[in-house]
Amino acid sequence: MRRVLTWCAVLAALLAATVGTSPRQSGPSLDAQLAEVLEAAGFTGEVEASLEARLGRPLDPNKAELGRLLFFDNILGLHGDNSCAGCHSPAFGFGDSQPMAIGVDNNGVVGPGRAGPRNQRRSPLVANTEFYPALMWTARFVALSGDPFDNSLGFQFPPPENVVATTQTLLQAQGSLPSTELVEMAGFTGITANPGPFGPAHFQFDDGHGEALPAPDATGFHNFPIQDAVDARLNAIEAYRVLFGTAFNGGVPLPPGGITIAMRREAIAEFQMSLPGADAPIDRFARGDHDAMTAKQKRGALLFFGKAGCVACHAVAGPANEMFSDFELHRIGGPQLFPGFGVGLGNVIFDGPGANEDFGVEQTTGDPTLRYMFRTAPLRNLAVAPAFFHNGAFGSIEAAIEHHLDVIDSVADYDPDDNDVPADLSVGPIDPVLAAGIDPLLASPISLTRKERNELTAFVAQALLDERVLDFCDLVPASVPSGLPVALFQGCGED
Template structure:
């Protein structure tokens, strides 16, 4: 009796296995339709796997520290870190804009306390990029001037390169973002103001003096660092680690394109698949917005290119613009001193770009369509550009900086127009807008990170709805 039961069980298992086997083999083709086969081949060729987010903690060599990140979040929103007392990271890197700018060109000190469309004050020089996913950027800033020599922001063994005065002095820190956090508090037009006298180290010492004089911050850092608990000072490395840890938690790199690449064939609609195929193929986007190797699947080669973006010159600025008319931005040349690098800017990483209100290093475009259409015929787009048509704020309405010197140095990759039919253009835009958007980056979700009260007891900035 018992052996008969066992025999029946074996037959059942074998039969079930056979059923599963045939379903697997003759059921819906795992590789999907012809469109799917083409797109999967294009992704494989481009080096895209859709698995980058999962590498974060492994490359960090530890789990994220949520408590440390939360201290970073509070600092992010607290004007205690800005010696001018009216700005902080969140004034420019706003939660409802993917922790990027609400403006075309950033407004730093002497602002009106508002973060959103109605922010006002003197302009700086460029738009604040989104810090979401910057954990994976091997080079930071629009001209890539802060970079990991190894090509990997998680690997400091070859050093982190910064322009003077920092130079290589920040190379001992764990991640490029920890090093980067040493810079913004020392920027006069961003948060420091002009009243405080002293160099960058003196400014940092003053910021630390403020934090160390605030019992709530001492308690928060003390929970994480035993040496603070034992009475020692909060250091700038601790500040940088807290800020960077918060930034690391802003990793939202699980978009429909990632799920698709991992085998979820219905993560993209047919329209988005066609758009993706254009992006990785005929439209040539991936030539610069690359995903292979050191680009960490961030849709950027992290190199400088001159794509003939219109030169917006604010009528009221506290920064020094380039060129004889002080109405230009020389981009990468500022770093290398090489005139061949004039007007080159880092290829913009494209993940979650749909949540941005403006586009390009100076927000010259106010729609994703506009920013993408620019690429199709850059010379034509630059000559026909009008700030009024884009609806730029009055202080950015022109006159524009020079045009012909920009076209003289145009990147050869965009010298020939990219020919797309109108329907193809719509598919391409739809892919960039929706296929690269991780739902966790949406404004309604990130707004929840705005603290209700700050450890310093200061009044938070006013965050408008987008």
């Protein structure tokens, strides 16, 4: 009897698996429905293919290759202890390997074993960011035209940059900024305490407090002393003068002083644009390959675009560039996490009376009505992320979605241990967040059955994943032109 039961269970499981995974079982009506829904939503699955047309030129492989080396080279961090890849890890789709970023003063490891003072938020995935009309969790770097490839109205950066830049794309404008972030790359100490391997760095902090701004350059940026110091470091390295010459000077090596900040940000943006990331099952389905998604994912998609209401914020049409975000600001009541401030804790002083909150957009605008608001998170390739929301409060895509379905319930039951939150992060107050009011679209619970929740999760986790992001470890260079050590990337086969 027991044996019979077991066999029944196995058979049932097999059947369920076949129905769940075989696209052929889905039947024409599900396909037809989804095709119609996607068309009505303005989703084409062709955004990745549109890149070079939007850019008005082909990608430049020499610039992208130079950008790759810069992305991995600690030379951009004044104390030689962090690179872009230190926070945007290739083993995690060039996103964070941690729930909350650890920047300078780290242990040289990128991955679950990374240690050092926390910053404030989670590093987003950089693949596809060229399509974002507003960058950062608080959408504070903005293409004023609404189109990140259209610089006619400029790209707005709040203080301390305080410029409307006129680089070719928004992403280009952003590429040089992390080097001036003290907690991310520059470090806190100047000449006396820690000169770094490339000698004394004479700079002042561009904290926007009381220093006169240097004159703007042709793209609108003020060249802060930290940036000049980074440029001087690059110019001192012959291998970089050769590589920048290949990318920007017809193959002729640049003389010392020839490497500029504008070249640096262009190369880094070119590398980021060269990363694949927007050819997922949903894109292939939209282009007519109806076998690209499982029946379960298709049903999840119908919920996402239908009764679960997700597309109202995680938009695909127009300025969303099929990135599953309206790039607008919303208050959706996520739990707060903070590392504390001081030795062995964090190096950012958090907001609020207890210094244990993140005021979100208010930090940039000073407008208290925008407190706790964040940009609708774009949803592509989240399957490779270790944690979710701006601070990594949720440990799975499922938990992140569940939060939306019943915000009050989610925060009442919130347990950091269930969400793999590291022990150095504590939970901040939620009452002031709820008191500020939840976005009307999520203010009352959305009722979905367990089966529907699973389908919705399958759609977000699997159907938006471009599997090529799993190969980003191939891009880790064996060495970088500065000769500085390349970090150890856990998950890239070397842990």
